[in-house]
Amino acid sequence: MKFQKQIFGFMDMLRFKELVPNRRKALASGTDTPLPKRYRVNELAKALHPGRMQVEVTALRPLTDGMTELTFRRTDADAFPFFRAGQYVSLQGTVADSVVSRPYSISSSPREALENKLTLGVENAGFFSGYLNREVKVGDRFLMTEPAGEFHYETLRDKPQIACIAGGSGITPFLSMAKSRKEGDESYEMILFYGARDEAHLAYKAELDALAAEGAIKVVYLLSDETREGYEHGFVTAALLSRYLSIPDVTFFLCGPAAMYEFVGKELEPFALPRKAVRRDAACCGNRAVENPRTFSLTVHIRDKVWNIPAREDETLLAAMERAGIPAPNKCRAGGCGYCHSQWLAGEYTVAEGRDGRRLADRKFGGIHPCVTYPQSDMEINVPPAE
Ligand code: FES
Structure with a gap:
């Protein structure tokens, strides 16, 4: 068998021979300063994903007769992590020897989080939420998970215009989304349909009116049990939506009671919208109806x-x-x-x-x-x- 000499193979041999001396030279010329213990990328990851946070209540404010706003600050760091408007946190505490936690949508904006402020609007319903409405005091401490959830705007998936439909305490993620839009962190065009029994049960109305006056969003209020000038009456029907927007050209975000999801879902059925065009915030899974439960x-x-x-x-x-x-x-x-x-x-x-x-x-x-x-x-x- 005859082997041909290959010039490149020969050059590789030479390079290989120089490999160890070259490495030694490089090591000798390097600094002997120890490697840093902290890297910026790790610090950033930790700031954005702190896992569980220790928080303290700094303010309480009644929003309606059945809903309270709780403001928190972190006690284990100087700021909350930046999040996507629409996300939730899970708040954990001990009530009557039970460890309880519930997810609540954040109503403050992602920028406020960087100022160590995060607010939750909590409806007075259920064991833990009732406790938060009736018994919690300024200075009380809780554990809180980092913000999470998929109920937020996504440029690649959602239309440039979004229609947000809120029922009762379901307004909280939309207030955050509206603030985020105003602060320039989101670019969607937002129209909000906010329904309640009567005007007194519209939470955050002053804030929403101010955001609408500044042009950040458009708000349509609906009252089911009251007729008032400047308010729509009844429920969110397809006919009502069509007066304000073109249904096939928007992405819907829904947050409220299950009955509202069912009603609006039926109204939108004739339009055969793709699944991704109607996004629903998931509610907690509670007790189920069982007669004489074992x-x-x-x-x-x-x-x-x-x-x-x-x-x-x-x-x-x-x-x-x-x-x-x-x-x-x-x-x-x-x-x-x-x-x-x-x-x-x-x-x-x-x-x-x-x-x-x-x-x-x-x-x-x-x-x-x-x-x-x-x-x-x-x-x-x-x-x-x-x-
Ligand atoms: S808590 Fe989210 S899947 Fe169970």
Whole structure:
């Protein structure tokens, strides 16, 4: 066999020979200053994603007779992370020996977060929200998750004009979106339809009127139980929407009670809009209606700790754990974020209708979301520790 000499192969050999001496030279000429312990990119990532934050209530303000605004500051840092207007945080506290948490949409703007201010508008309904309305005081401290959620504008997916439809306390994410639009962090054209029983139940009306007067948004108020000049009367029908916009040319954002989602969904049905054109903020998964609910035994493992607790078939596994004071991880409580993802070990269960956000592999290999799972027999689960 005959080998041909290749000039490039020869050059490679020479380079290889010089490799070690060249490296030695480079090392010798380098500085002996130790590598930095902190890098800017890591600092930024930590500022944007702090995980859980320690917060303190700095102000309380009644918004309506059934809704209170709570203002928070962080006590473990100088600022809240910047977020996308429309996102939520989960607030956690201990009430009557139960560890409870609930997600609340942020009503302040992302820029206010950088000034260490974050506000939540909380409706006086349910155990924890009722406590926040009636008993919380300035100076009380809580844990709060970093902002999260997909209920925000996305340039690539959404139309340049958005129609936001709010019912009752569902106004909070839209106030943040309107402020963010005014502050120049968002570029959409925003029209807000805000419905309530009567004028007295419209929260944040002064703020919304000021934003409308500055041209940041257009607001249409609707009252269902009252007729007033300057207000629409009734509910958000397709006919009403068509008077203000071209339905196929906008992206809808809905936040409010389930009945509102159903009503508006039916009104929009004839337009056959793509799914992405109608975005709904997910509500917490609460108790389900069961006549004479049975009580089962739930065995919970978190690392090397084991609890045996009662779990009713009409309440989620997460609610059962919280009632027993077990610090189970959660954020959205709606089956969407995956933060509570746990491992099923034994027992029968059912998942709330329309809330099963698990991947196929999770369903096959025993992944569950305790926030939307109801026991149907004694159960055993392995839960990750809350961080
Ligand atoms: S808390 Fe989000 S999926 Fe359970």
